[in-house]
Amino acid sequence: MLRKDSLHPALSHSSLEVMNFLNEVTLRFPEAISFAPGRTYEGFYESGRLAAQLQGYVRYLEKQQGFTEAQVRTRLFQYGRTNGHIQELIVRMLEKDEGMLVDPQSVVVTVGCQEGMFITLRALCATPRDVLLVSSPCYIGIVGAARLLDIELIPVEEGPEGLDLEDLERKVRAARAEGKRPRALYVIPDFSNPSGNSFSLELRHRLLEAAAREDFLLLEDNPYGLFSRERERHPTLKALDKQKRVIYFGSFAKSGFPGARVGYTLADQPVIDDAGQQTLLADELSKVKSMVTVNTSPISQALVGGLLLENDCTLLAANQQAIRFYRENMETALRALERAFPRDAAWARGVSWNHPQGGFFLVVQLPFEVDDALLERSARRYGVLWTPMRYFYIEGGGERALRLSCSYLAPARIEEGIQRLARLIQDCLEERRP
Amino acid sequence: MLRKDSLHPALSHSSLEVMNFLNEVTLRFPEAISFAPGRTYEGFYESGRLAAQLQGYVRYLEKQQGFTEAQVRTRLFQYGRTNGHIQELIVRMLEKDEGMLVDPQSVVVTVGCQEGMFITLRALCATPRDVLLVSSPCYIGIVGAARLLDIELIPVEEGPEGLDLEDLERKVRAARAEGKRPRALYVIPDFSNPSGNSFSLELRHRLLEAAAREDFLLLEDNPYGLFSRERERHPTLKALDKQKRVIYFGSFAKSGFPGARVGYTLADQPVIDDAGQQTLLADELSKVKSMVTVNTSPISQALVGGLLLENDCTLLAANQQAIRFYRENMETALRALERAFPRDAAWARGVSWNHPQGGFFLVVQLPFEVDDALLERSARRYGVLWTPMRYFYIEGGGERALRLSCSYLAPARIEEGIQRLARLIQDCLEERRP
DSSP states (O other): OEEGGGSOGGGGSTHHHHHHHHHHHHHHOTTSEEOOSOOOOGGGOOTHHHHHHHHHHHHHHHHTSOOOHHHHHHHHHSOOOTTOSOHHHHHHHHHHHHOOOOOGGGEEEESHHHHHHHHHHHHHOOSTTEEEEEEESOOHHHHHHHHHTTOEEEEEEEETTEEOHHHHHHHHHHHHHTTOEEEEEEEOOSSOTTTOOOOOHHHHHHHHHHHHHHTOEEEEEOSSTTOBSSSOOOOOHHHHOSSSOEEEEEESTTTTOGGGOOEEEEOOOEEEOTTOOEEEHHHHHHHHHHHHTSSOOHHHHHHHHHHHHHTTTOHHHHTHHHHHHHHHHHHHHHHHHHHHSOTTSGGGGGOEEOOOSBSSEEEEEOSSOOOHHHHHHIIIIIOEEOEEGGGGOSSSOOTTEEEEEOSSSOHHHHHHHHHHHHHHHHHHHHHHOO | OEEGGGSOGGGGSTHHHHHHHHHHHHHHOTTSEEOOSOOOOGGGOOTTHHHHHHHHHHHHHHHTSOOOHHHHHHHHHSOOOTTOSOHHHHHHHHHHHHOOOOOGGGEEEESHHHHHHHHHHHHHOOSTTEEEEEEESOOHHHHHHHHHTTOEEEEEEEETTEEOHHHHHHHHHHHHHTTOEEEEEEEOOSSOTTTOOOOOHHHHHHHHHHHHHHTOEEEEEOSSTTOBSSSOOOOOHHHHOSSSOEEEEEESTTTTOGGGOOEEEEOOOEEEOTTOOEEEHHHHHHHHHHTTTSSOOHHHHHHHHHHHHHTTTOHHHHTHHHHHHHHHHHHHHHHHHHHHSOTTSGGGGGOEEOOOSBSSEEEEEOSSOOOHHHHHHIIIIIOEEOEEGGGGOSSSOOTTEEEEEOSSSOHHHHHHHHHHHHHHHHHHHHHHOO
């Protein structure tokens, strides 16, 4: 019998339970309307497309790259290069969709974006002195990865306007004063998970300046960037990055499909050793990746490659329908909230929510505690699921807030779900009234 | 500019270079005959089979599991359960091929066997006191994974008869005396990489006893077990394990194909927490995996599932042609060595090699040092590649030995390659003669 306390301490930490919660709560209450996981809408997927995408990629290898049949076989079936084989296509996409000019050598194809974050943290954090700054509230994937690697996390406040730069400077200085080395700051500048907030263009510039001044890297995670409610999108931090301060995590989970488990990390930072030998950070990440997953399934890469090829390497164009769908879902949710919590009803006045410019998530503030017991009651008696925001804070916070994911439900379900949520909240408020 | 010495120390360690060496040396000398990487023979693969395997798995979901079209779509395209969805098929295979009766709940499907090793080490090793015993010489994948997790490695000698149990007991006691906790011992009991050696049935039993007596786990890695030269195969440690001492790593890279990047870890150990709550180690591994890769591509799993289904869940039967091929390659290599190093030639008497009972690898002992310079010369002037055995030792060893992989070359190339190797060795010996 193994004792749990003999296993790695992260396994007893709540952050590692949250991922499972998000995956499984929906299974526990299959009848409930679930605003819990940030899933994609599956209506966009067709099983029949997979063979066509694979075939499209094979045709590209044969016709444009001059591969023989045997070389195609090697590419698909054999171990491949650690950092992947669809970098050229990713680079074309980044130029078209994000205006980013990137050297394919600096791209590491990863098993989802998550592996990219994991291997980057491992490469960057060398000693217990190395700490990671994270926006707070924070995506659970980076928190869990850091905990597994025994990396200390320092939360930096993020409000409706994005990251609080004063808090950032304060935290960096305090960490330095304690002999720590703030190695990097993790942010989702576009339609963040969990908050739904975005950074203004000015904040992006000021953040890059702060990173240069205080000498840390920026880890920019951008899974939702395409899904803007407005026509105008902000440039990514990486697109504005003139000093190679930004490591960029890209995902095909939302713009392609999650089941491919393909993401990428853009790490163009030069690395120099004592002998003056220079490599790219992407080369160093390759060594880490080779010991975590060896490489990313070449077949999964071929499917993503086929998807890129059949869309002329622009996922922005390919996702027009999805962009519209997620935009309309967010607007449906916002309208439903307006109706369900009327400003002229006294009970509803303590309830507020943000108006994200895009993405999958919004946050509702309540005038009372939001905890697991409330969620259980909500699921069991009101038939509606959501995520307590407290799950996304490292050192307390979000106690009176919940996250709604509006990504994969049909509009009528969103409206019904928000009515259910409103009944729960009204009942809670009335019970509390003296 | 990042300084290399500011990155994780494992990145400056040679073990992480070896994986890249094995992948890339063949590209540097494309004309050479390469006995370096333990690759599979690609003649068994057909690109056209992929769509059929995927289709076979979908048919199984629809016909045998009663999935609707929408459920199939969810299964293939969406995030799935962290620990995978082909456990039932893997369990049927383990029963047919290995005589192992396994609960599907204790199986974690991983991104290759490598991820299984990585997440298992992470779960098991909680503090710097936790050390990992490894057979020496040792597979580079476990060494690299441990280094990335700052886990101390203790080598245990492995000779032609398999692991040295006396050295094992000595090392365990010495570690304990220093306040360390020997957490587990990593071994490849069947046709090991790099040595080609196997453990006798008696050694297997004694190893299980030692693990129980000294209270550590056994990590059994079994990628080559199907590829026996003899009709009779030994039971795996896991098949003999009555006390749940063994964590078993399975791979489809050799018995299926490497490009799926699908492996599995069998971790049926109960874990108990302070409150008396019981889980399986597989559940704990799930939490680690969710933060490393989220889950294994459901499409890759479907391909492996399809392969299992079309072979009635026995890979032993499905691999008969491959088993014959690898057996004949090994025998070709052994015969070629006999011919190239005749016992009646004085110069050849200092050269010896082992006679593995199966698998991909054999080891040649030489009467002089085998290093990178010799490899460079061998590649450049003699047109033959191999791997210095010193790469596989943690604390010195193997300085006068090299590894030959006989897995993916056609027989005529094996014969020619060994003749080239013999010319190199003869020339070296003659140069050294006074």
